[in-house]
Amino acid sequence: MSSAQIEIQLIASLVAIACAIPGTFLVLRKMAMISDAISHSILPGIVLGFFITQDLNSPLLIFLAALTGIVTVVLVEQIQKTGLVKEDTAIGLVFPALFSIGVILIAKNANDVHLDVDAVLLGELAFAPFDRMLLFGVDAGPKSLWIIGTILIITLILLFMFFKELKLSTFDSGLAASLGFSPVVVHYGLMTVSSVTTVGAFDAVGAILVVALMVAPAAAAYLLTSDLKKMLLLAILFGIFSAISGYWVAHWLDASIAGSITSMLGVLFLVVYLFAPNKGLIAVIYREKQQRIEVSLLTFLLHLKNHVELEERHVNHLNEHINWQNLRSKIVLDLALKNNMIEIDNNIVSLTEKGDLFTSQAIDYIITNEDTQIEDMKADFFLFRG
């Protein structure tokens, strides 16, 4: 690996981490689309900042562009507050307007500004190592690395300081307000961090990838854990994974790095979405199937409990009485046998003691909806897991 390759992967990874942190809270606050709005509408901020500073890496430019991000959030909220349109419509109204101003500004001044719309949307990660940071005349690495590194350190410090406040106001803004942790302050703090991160990442990875890096790792992590700290950690790891694997995919395919990283994020999310142990698609389908079978089992057991007549309990006539097809009857019968809930004597099915108790408890639960008595049944049966 050349040093340029290492630098690119390092920049991409730091960008991924810096995006995953605010991204996790945006996803939990159901505000993922606001990152899309911010990433597009900071364009006029960047262009105006460039006119003033003539330097894409100037802190003033980052400040101005981040300000445009905050303006976007405020505008969206103001439009939404009128009650005339919903939040998604407000977002759809605000960011294209601001973005288009940026596009016109670039087009009008295309000759003397070294910015073009392609670069804005997709970034130029491959060129990042060419723009060096000089400290006292000595090469100190790419400027992008310094910018995103600084932003990341500030984000991490803020996260450690205000983790409690972020968690509380995200989960329950009413309680946060009543305890004196202004949810408005936390909200705009998060919006500011998101905007600054977006600007810092923008030059390296472009507007579209910034959105993907904020939303996809957090969304995938959300499916895998029920602990906020683990979710943050997983989102960060997913971000790093897609940054590095995306770089190598781009290397082998000789394709855009930003595009490849985004594709890897898509693949990663798809895999998690399908295979996540509890919330994944396959797990959900399996659970629903099991629940259907368990409902059948309960129906069957109840039938046995309610009928002492031998003809109602004969193996060969069960499906007629309960009006089920053979296959379903067999699955249910096997399940009941496996759990020692029934015994078959001379082709006559009857409840065991365990089966009888189980049926009473289950019916009791269904009628009273009291959880306490079915706690130990949750481990064996999906039906009781809510």
Place this chain on the structure above:
Amino acid sequence: MSKIAVKVDDLTVAYNYKPVLWDIDLEIPEGVLMAIVGPNGAGKSTLIKSILGILNPIAGSITIYGKSYAKQRSLVAYVPQKGSVDWDFPTTALDVVMMGTYGGLGWIKRPGQKEKKAALEALEKVGMLPFKNRQISQLSGGQQQRIFLARALVQDASIYFMDEPFQGVDATTEIAIINILKELRKASKTVVVVHHDLQTVPEYFDWVTFLNVKKIATGPVKDIFNDDNLTKTYGINYKVSIQK
């Protein structure tokens, strides 16, 4: 006459210029168990949220033991409506209860062993200790409500505001909540509950406030919980059978 815990003067609150609470004057004496009743859209939750500084009124003043709410936060605990939060949030029952200690900690400071111990005690009180590490989405509606109650208990406040704690809960939880309410009254705490079930008002509460955008009446249940006030609050000819 006992001390006044909460005093509301000329409170008016509006959403988009439409008043939802109009010129409310209300005094809540210390140590009462008060139900706030009224039809949907009467402004019951809005009243609580305004007292707690969550909403900004367009007029009026609110004091807690004679001082503004901002100065008296530590005296007040709040149980929001269960439906106001996302129960799929990645956290555990214990962690939610710990949130009740955040107010005492202030900004930046993290909860430690002392806060955890208090949270575990509160979980024990509502009978939820065995579920402390359970993810909150895996709890039943009643269990979630008890977690919210534990979170308020951990604040160890003097005044408790609860927004429909009995909404959609099972019998076990209802009993658990009532026992907690009785315990709070024994400890001379003031409890204000937004309540829907008129039948249980005389049984659970000793004070009641009738609200429908304006305040209709407030006072001891035995004096003012009658058909006259119910009709004024809920509309013409509203009758319930009240066991006195």
